[in-house]
Amino acid sequence: MAEYHGLSQIFTTTEASLYNNLFKSQNPPFHSPTALILEISPNPFPHTTTTTTNFVPIIKNNYNFNTLETLDHELESYRSKIIGHDDVYVAGHVLVYPSYNGFFEKPGLFLDQMFVRKCYRGMKFGKLLFSTVAMQAEKMGMGMVDWLVADWNEETINFYEKMGAHYIPDYRLCKLYGDQLQAFGKKSDYEPRIYRE
Amino acid sequence: MAEYHGLSQIFTTTEASLYNNLFKSQNPPFHSPTALILEISPNPFPHTTTTTTNFVPIIKNNYNFNTLETLDHELESYRSKIIGHDDVYVAGHVLVYPSYNGFFEKPGLFLDQMFVRKCYRGMKFGKLLFSTVAMQAEKMGMGMVDWLVADWNEETINFYEKMGAHYIPDYRLCKLYGDQLQAFGKKSDYEPRIYRE
Numbered sequence: 001m002a003e004y005h006g007l008s009q010i011f012t013t014t015e016a017s018l019y020n021n022l023f024k025s026q027n028p029p030f031h032s033p034t035a036l037i038l039e040i041s042p043n044p045f046p047h048t049t050t051t052t053t054n055f056v057p058i059i060k061n062n063y064n065f066n067t068l069e070t071l072d073h074e075l076e077s078y079r080s081k082i083i084g085h086d087d088v089y090v091a092g093h094v095l096v097y098p099s100y101n102g103f104f105e106k107p108g109l110f111l112d113q114m115f116v117r118k119c120y121r122g123m124k125f126g127k128l129l130f131s132t133v134a135m136q137a138e139k140m141g142m143g144m145v146d147w148l149v150a151d152w153n154e155e156t157i158n159f160y161e162k163m164g165a166h167y168i169p170d171y172r173l174c175k176l177y178g179d180q181l182q183a184f185g186k187k188s189d190y191e192p193r194i195y196r197e
Numbered sequence: 198m199a200e201y202h203g204l205s206q207i208f209t210t211t212e213a214s215l216y217n218n219l220f221k222s223q224n225p226p227f228h229s230p231t232a233l234i235l236e237i238s239p240n241p242f243p244h245t246t247t248t249t250t251n252f253v254p255i256i257k258n259n260y261n262f263n264t265l266e267t268l269d270h271e272l273e274s275y276r277s278k279i280i281g282h283d284d285v286y287v288a289g290h291v292l293v294y295p296s297y298n299g300f301f302e303k304p305g306l307f308l309d310q311m312f313v314r315k316c317y318r319g320m321k322f323g324k325l326l327f328s329t330v331a332m333q334a335e336k337m338g339m340g341m342v343d344w345l346v347a348d349w350n351e352e353t354i355n356f357y358e359k360m361g362a363h364y365i366p367d368y369r370l371c372k373l374y375g376d377q378l379q380a381f382g383k384k385s386d387y388e389p390r391i392y393r394e
Contacts, residue, residue: 097295181340183361
């Protein structure tokens with residue numbers, strides 16, 4: 001996904017950082033950064049007892065696409081290591097975290113990433129992933145789902161508008177990171193002068 | 198702040214919702230939506246023992262601005278009800294929540310709101326608030342502070358760039374809320390078919 005957005009040069013995620021950020025939280029899913037993985041297989045998925053307070057795996061059998069043809073042309077690297085079965089492939093994912101907007105009564109989800117691998121596009125998997133996030137936000141009594149979209153990506157913008165999203169052109173992203181952020185750790189200018197007895 | 202941004206018509210925050218979103222979290226500050234309030238007073242602040250794991254109140258005495266002149270012209274409604282002292286006024290606030298970006302190793306803070314009341318502008322309170330957030334992110338080992346800025350607000354954009362921020366013009370905000378979000382709760386199209394024994 002970073003490659004797709006031309007952002008490989010800023011990519012610093014590691015296996016360890018993913019583990020820390022996604023799996024070491026003490027909060028149940030959706031109350032901290034949470035990834036949903038879209039896996040496909042020509043064979044029925046194994047039975048699972050893995051459910052959580054907030055989410056149960058969504059399993060669709062007989063999904064309407066040509067599974068075998070797609071899988072035949074699949075890259076080995078797409079093979080899922082998560083579920084540990086040879087015939088399971090990762091087709092896409094979403095990454096969300098809880099968000100808040102001081103103007104709104106209810107909190108929401110921020111959709112940080114949504115991605116479908118190239119060979120799996122045009123099969124409505126994007127719609128499936130997006131709908132799952134929106135339904136989850138609704139189910140949790142949230143008031144919004146927010147995300148950013150590249151302004152050159154018309155196809156994606158059209159997709160989101162069809163899903164009912166409002167495109168809000170007035171805002172730009174600002175980001176403080178790297179050396180510029182670290183500089184604040186060294187500044188004495190605003191060091192707290194703490195009032196103590 | 199909603200008035201300043203011409204967003205009063207979408208404003209749905211209530212006292213109860215602020216209470217639920219900011220004060221009912223079981224997480225310590227900065228691990229869930231957190232507001233920092235900038236209070237000013239011509240008199241020394243009362244001693245406080247209120248500290249938390251992650252933050253201690255920052256108190257600056259003899260701050261370099263003409264306190265008396267400013268306060269003399271202050272509106273009654275700015276009087277702080279939080280600290281409960283007659284001579285304390287709320288001059289501004291920031292509202293942040295923990296954020297995450299799948300391309301980065303470390304999580305961050307999302308700066309949802311930063312506001313300084315009109316009569317207190319030009320006194321470097323914005324710099325104080327922003328620096329406090331950046332220092333806090335650094336202190337907590339985070340990798341970034343993100344926020345959105347209105348594209349017409351050149352003065353603010355210049356301010357952020359002076360603070361070391363990167364202005365990233367390529368992204369636009371999308372938001373699913375209201376009827377369009379609620380519709381997902383009613384859809385049967387993507388209702389989970391759960392695999393059970």
